[in-house]
Amino acid sequence: MTNFTRRLLILIPASRRTAFNTWINNNIDLTGGDWFYMPLSTTGSDPATHYWASAALRETQLGLIMRQLATMASITLPDWQNMTRPQREQWVVDNLVTIRTVLGIRIRMSDNNGREENRDSELAASGLLLVSTTLL
């Protein structure tokens, strides 16, 4: 079984993109590049107001991201290491609205099972569309 048991979908406002990506590069993906480069907007055209990323993560990586989001949103830090898997899932459910309200960041966590069934529903819920280049 893979160690990358979680998948996290993140939609982030353009204004937070650079800072959060820097944190990702310093803490999660040390050799990585730009996580948030897929542009979104309400019209599907430029300029992008949001960006999104979808990552397969280890449990520890997911915990680091959740602690960072909790810190940014000024909510109680989760004791990720001592939580069970269901407790971690419940923590995300309990706090995603606050994270969205305070930070404007939408998150959707799921098992990394190869089925990105939450992708389209999260995009629809956000009212955002992928900014698509027209091929002519």
Next chain:
Amino acid sequence: MKKFFNLTPLGGFTPKSLSGLVVWLKSGTGLFQESTFATPSIANNDPIGGWQDQSGQGNHVVQTTASKRPSILTNAVNGWSGVNFDGVDDQLLSANFTGGTLLNETSFVVLNVTGTTEDSIMVSSNSANGVIINNPTANDLNLYNGQNGAYTDIITPGTNYIISILFNGASSNIILNGSLQSNVNPNSTPQPEENLEIGQIFASFPLAGYILEIIKYNRVLTLAERITVDNYLNGKFRVY
């Protein structure tokens, strides 16, 4: 009824049996979690940061950013593994082709597109040319070679396909599961192709689906040669 014709004469055939092979991304072979090819991707849903080219030309495809890595889908088709793209941001890229830019070329892709709400890029190169687009809204398959070719309504999401693509400018076309498609020629002038991009292009059109195998030659194969490679792939994946 499924057709498994012409299998017996293929004994010993591999894509290397034909000249001009420049890329062979082989199902279940050369898959690694990192772009540095350090840790093999073996378990279902392991990330894929590198897929090593088996052509001998060193045209490997990699992804250095963790969030953009596709994952392995074991036992995807007839026991073979697929490379699963998430439809958000996954992508694999090669460096510029070893040996230089391709002008006329023939490619083969074995894939299954699962996305149903967005355009999807399956294989592309040079960020401008040699692009295949699937528009699931209309189930279209299209060749892009500097400009769009005619769309053909031939793709059904969730279905396995072996697609052979010939780019030569004058009569570029597609063979889909053994059937030659018409009216897909995008451009009368061959467009140069510099590298291979898989999963998306222009930071747009993300592919939701999985790719089993990709083979690319730096020349226009004859129809007989294309059928031979098609049969090699169909004998392996049992698609049609």
